[in-house]
Amino acid sequence: MDLTALRKDFPTIRSGKGVYLDSACQSLRPDKVIQAIVRYYEETPSCGGRSVHGMGAKVSITVDETREALADFFNTDDPDCYSFCKNTTEALNTIAFGLPLKKGDVIMTSDSEHNSNHVPWLILTERRGLERKYAKTTDEGEFDLEAFKESMDGTVDVVSVQHASNVTGCVMPVKEITEIAHDYGSTVVIDGAQAAPHMKVDLNDIDPDFYCISVHKMLGPSGMGVMYGRSDCLEKLRPLMYGGGTVGMTAYDSVSLMPHPEKFEAGLQDYAGIAGTKAAIEYLSDAGMENIEKHDRDLMRRISSGTEDIDGLSVLGPANPDRRGSVFSFNIDGMSPHDIAVILDEMDGIMIRSGLHCAHSLFQGKKLTGSARASVYLYNNNEDIDRFCNALRQAAEIFGGKS
Numbered sequence: 587m588d589l590t591a592l593r594k595d596f597p598t599i600r601s602g603k604g605v606y607l608d609s610a611c612q613s614l615r616p617d618k619v620i621q622a623i624v625r626y627y628e629e630t631p632s633c634g635g636r637s638v639h640g641m642g643a644k645v646s647i648t649v650d651e652t653r654e655a656l657a658d659f660f661n662t663d664d665p666d667c668y669s670f671c672k673n674t675t676e677a678l679n680t681i682a683f684g685l686p687l688k689k690g691d692v693i694m695t696s697d698s699e700h701n702s703n704h705v706p707w708l709i710l711t712e713r714r715g716l717e718r719k720y721a722k723t724t725d726e727g728e729f730d731l732e733a734f735k736e737s738m739d740g741t742v743d744v745v746s747v748q749h750a751s752n753v754t755g756c757v758m759p760v761k762e763i764t765e766i767a768h769d770y771g772s773t774v775v776i777d778g779a780q781a782a783p784h785m786k787v788d789l790n791d792i793d794p795d796f797y798c799i800s801v802h803k804m805l806g807p808s809g810m811g812v813m814y815g816r817s818d819c820l821e822k823l824r825p826l827m828y829g830g831g832t833v834g835m836t837a838y839d840s841v842s843l844m845p846h847p848e849k850f851e852a853g854l855q856d857y858a859g860i861a862g863t864k865a866a867i868e869y870l871s872d873a874g875m876e877n878i879e880k881h882d883r884d885l886m887r888r889i890s891s892g893t894e895d896i897d898g899l900s901v902l903g904p905a906n907p908d909r910r911g912s913v914f915s916f917n918i919d920g921m922s923p924h925d926i927a928v929i930l931d932e933m934d935g936i937m938i939r940s941g942l943h944c945a946h947s948l949f950q951g952k953k954l955t956g957s958a959r960a961s962v963y964l965y966n967n968n969e970d971i972d973r974f975c976n977a978l979r980q981a982a983e984i985f986g987g988k989s
């Protein structure tokens with residue numbers, strides 16, 4: 587991966603818009619993705635799958651090619667197993683509310699989930715009387731596989747876990763989790779929002795029933811997500827929304843649904859977003875997911891060594907930076923996470939995230955009111971990290987340690 591050349595592909599880096607360390611929220615976009623979006627509006631601003639004119643046919647081809655690119659990227663055979671949606675949150679809601687779950691059925695998630703993989707199940711427990719169980723993570727945030735094995739039994743209907751945490755960065759052993767859960771006949775749902783952008787994800791090997799991603803965290807357009815499901819699982823899943831595009835035939839008193847993926851894509855789709863998704867997947871494939879994973883790890887190591895002498899710094903997640911994925915969550919004694927974020931931005935244009943990172947229950951469990959979080963991606967370089975570490979050290983010296 588030629589980092590100097592790669593950085594030139596990103597307009598906000600080229601124009602010196604500061605040091606972006608908030609990629610766990612949304613990534614920057616390269617020219618190729620932006621151009622794919624603009625090209626849709628300039629050249630083929632029409633509807634896919636319905637209009638038979640030439641312009642519409644081109645859009646339909648792009649939609650098909652994007653599904654094919656996804657199937658290839660995740661090493662699966664059937665492009666029709668990928669439905670487009672807004673984000674991981676919508677994909678997880680579709681699954682939670684679309685599975686034929688009833689009173690007394692049991693859902694197991696980890697105790698460290700993002701709200702998107704917590705709240706839909708929680709609402710279901712309230713509305714349909716489902717039961718909820720929590721698989722433990724350790725103090726550092728690692729998934730406790732032994733405890734999970736012991737807590738599993740044939741009563742658990744669904745196991746829904748994140749592949750990587752947006753707070754601790756820990757990557758969960760999803761292949762082992764899936765194997766164990768399948769042994770007990772449970773449906774396995776994986777929230778891939780933080781893993782898919784940063785590592786090679788082989789869905790053929792992991793073999794989950796469902797896998798959800800946010801394309802805007804992986805160089806793609808804002809508000810684009812994808813729900814993957816194994817064919818047999820998608821056949822049993824009810825859509826969250828109904829209407830145009832989802833039906834084969836309707837009469838005044840009857841309706842027959844299209845097969846997947848169309849039955850999950852109600853109404854006119856974000857065709858510019860789908861074109862941008864294809865460009866993003868191609869860009870990541872060209873860069874190489876193994877290269878990206880290694881690059882993230884090198885940057886995490888540099889953050890660790892660059893911050894270890896900062897007084898009052900406490901890090902959430904594993905002490906070993908190699909276990910922290912692409913995320914560095916931390917607190918400084920005497921400073922609120924929001925103050926840290928504002929000060930770093932004002933000091934040197936360094937953009938990080940602060941707060942509860944939509945993982946309220948995890949922070950409650952740790953009795954913490956939040957954290958600051960720097961998250962890296964393929965376009966960050968050593969200079970970005972050094973600027974972050976230096977600004978943080980200075981901020982801690984001036985404002986820290988006073989509480």
Ligand SMILES: Cc1ncc(COP(=O)(O)O)c(C=O)c1O
Binds near residue numbers: 611674700703752777
């Ligand atoms: C682990 C995890 N799951 C789910 C989500 C939700 O993603 P989105 O807001 O794109 O739906 C996020 C977002 O940060 C996340 O980090």
